[in-house]
């Protein structure tokens with residue numbers, strides 16, 4: 137990939153910036169893999185992909201999105217591309233290169249898995265008797281709840297991503313221009 141003044145510049149710059157902050161970056165069929173900066177990672181367990189609205193990041197060891205972003209010196213918001221029009225232009229150039237139905241289905245599966253995981257944590261947390269809890273118990277619980285919120289956030293990003301992919305392609309098929317969101 138060469139930097140040039142084309143329509144995928146915003147996505148390219150965002151992804152380049154993220155990849156530049158990671159070690160052992162390698163291209164994969166869907167994007168890139170790298171060592172997760174948020175845990176002691178010996179085998180690269182971080183997956184990255186160029187989404188339609190943001191850089192998609194997932195640690196298969198279960199690190200929270202917030203922590204991964206922080207370990208890279210970024211905020212979660214920094215993973216999103218800049219403006220609505222850029223998002224849409226990026227969406228087109230990214231989707232052309234891939235089987236978009238398959239990509240949308242993969243994203244929805246990932247979103248569902250994250251959502252179920254987060255809900256299991258919330259359900260468990262809501263049934264606990266916290267009267268005799270120590271500070272350490274609270275720390276562990278707070279961490280688990282924060283992790284679950286991170287998963288919910290990532291699930292939502294994946295869902296929006298899948299929706300955008302379908303919307304972009306299906307509206308093109310019936311001659312409707314995608315409207316702003």
Ligand SMILES: [Zn+2]
Nearest residue numbers: 172175195199
């Ligand atoms: Zn990790």
